[in-house]
Amino acid sequence: MNPDEVLLAIEERLLKRKLTPAERIVLGQTWNRQTYDQMAKQSGYGDAHLKDTGYKLWRALSQALGQRVTKKSLLFVLREHLQPLEPSPTPVTAVVPSGPKSGSIEQQYPSGPLPPNSPFYIERPPSEDLAYAEIQRPGGFLRIKAPQKMGKTSLVFRLIKTANQNHYQTIHLDLQTVDQDVFSSIDMFLKWFCACSSQALELSPKLHEFWDVSMGHKVSSELYYQEYLLENKKSPILLIVGAAERLIGHPKIAQDFFPMLRSWHEKSRWNLLWRNLRIVIVHATEIYVPLKIHQSPFNIGRAIKLPKFTASQVAELTARYGIKENNDTLGRVLLDLVGGHPYLVNIFLHHLTAEAVSMDTLLKAVSMPSGIYGTHLRSYLALLQKEQDLAIAFKQVISSREGVELDAVTMYRLESLGLITIKGYQAVPSCNIYRSYFQQQLSI
Known part of the structure; x- marks a missing residue:
């Protein structure tokens, strides 16, 4: 097995779970028989940090394998336990036994x-075509913005596939x-940025040089x-920086990194x-780190804001789930219920088909804690209970039928979570299910 196969096998x-960048460095370089000191010099991580990462990693692997794993024994243990990955189990074949006729x-x-x-990927024209064209343009610069669970990473995966088909090299840093x-x-x-870029291109980090x-x-x-990197890889390189909004909490880094x-x-x-x-x-929201207009990367290149599904797109997805009748009616119901939110639409259709639950049953409990969105809604509730400023602001939004003006930072934070939609200067709930659930559950 090569190092990439080893890392994938360990994760899956x-x-x-996904390995952190530091864990990937420790595992990959241990596989190449490097010392922590060598790893530190090449990666930019501190020696102590890598040793601590390694200690926790060996302990986690020991628990997973049921035998002691150390840095010295890693290669032997993994070669013994990791055989080539078996094919994935056959996916569920679901048939809706009642309700809309389905295949x-x-x-x-x-x-x-x-x-x-x-x-189940539904294109939202012209977003995909614009994105594909931009990454194939020499020096292309693309910005993809949408709240959580709106399909940003799914689109990124398609960009990576397009890049691979065009024989590009890819660096994906989340x-x-x-x-x-x-x-x-x-x-x-x-x-860290340069070291991880090297590894993505299968080049040894050489920061010290x-x-x-x-x-x-x-x-x-x-x-x-x-x-x-560019000198060693003569083919185009696609550099993807995901979850860029995380740098909002680190403005000093953002003020150097983004202009760079x-x-x-x-x-x-x-x-x-x-x-x-x-x-x-x-990124999931506007990046409101103070940047001079001639330094900001958020006013150049091609910007794509992924929209929610339209009625016709919901109907198309419904058909792909095997539901052959009343697609338009079901599409209108879902638009009214979840506002065309891709993730929430998929959850509903999955339960309607694979779980064989009738539409009436789903709709009756849809905004209840025990309903199909219970886990999704409770995660938001837990977050809002910790962030009282956001909770107070969101309570204002769901209590108004006309929309509410909020300060810019609060508005963008709620938008990045997907809880609100911004219409002009007004914040409104993203969908009716959020209004219904949080009016009952959010007490301030």
Whole structure:
């Protein structure tokens, strides 16, 4: 097995979760028989941080395998336990026994992004075509914005597939998975950024050869990308930065990192090497970190704001679930109920088909804690109970029939969660189910 296969097997078969970037470095470089000191020099992480990560990782693997795992024994233990991945189990074939007439459909519970070949992915023109075109343009710069669970990552997966078909190299960095320590300074963050970029391109990190404190962190990063990554990979590189809104909480890093990305894009106008870099920034809300207009990357390139499903798109998805009759009626019901929210529409259709629950039963309990959206709604309730300022603001929104004006920061935070839609200067609930549930459950 190669290192990538090992990491995938550990995620899917042993730990049952995604590895953090630091864990990937420790595992990958341990597989290559490197010491912690060597890892630290090449990755930009501190030696102590990597050792602590390794200690916790060996303990987790020991629990998963039922035998002691150490750095020294890792290779032997994994070779013994990890055989080639078995094929995925046959997906559920669901048939609706009552209600709308349906055919059979292969489906799994809708959680997480959809794979590129999923029949349940519904295109929202012209978003996809614009995105595909932008990443194929020399020096392309794309911004994808939408609240949580609106399909941003599913679209990103399709961009990666398009990039692979065009023989591009891909770097996908999701800031949501990054250790908090990485945000301790701009130096630490950019070293992490460059080290992870190297690994994504299957190049050994060589930060010590390019990092020069006297030149500054941004210049060192630029030289690293230009003289090492772009120079070694002659084909286009697609750089995707996911969950960029996380940098809102780290304004000092954001004020250096975002202008740096813009400057790299601008270099593509006259530097052939930089034309090979195509940048995608994915974020759930507006990035309201103070940036000068000529430094911000949020006023350049192609911007795509993923919309909710239209009535015809809901009807199309309904048909793909195997429901052949009354698609338009069901589509209107779902638009009224969940406002065309892709994730919530999929949840409803899954229960209607795979779980064989009648529409009347679903609708009666839909906004109750025990209903099909119970887990989804309770997660929001728990968050709002911790964030009293957001709870108070959202209570105002659901109590008004005409919309409410909120301060910009609160409005964008609620929008990024998907709880509200902004119409002009007014905030309104994203869908009726949120209004109904939180009017009952949100006590302030």
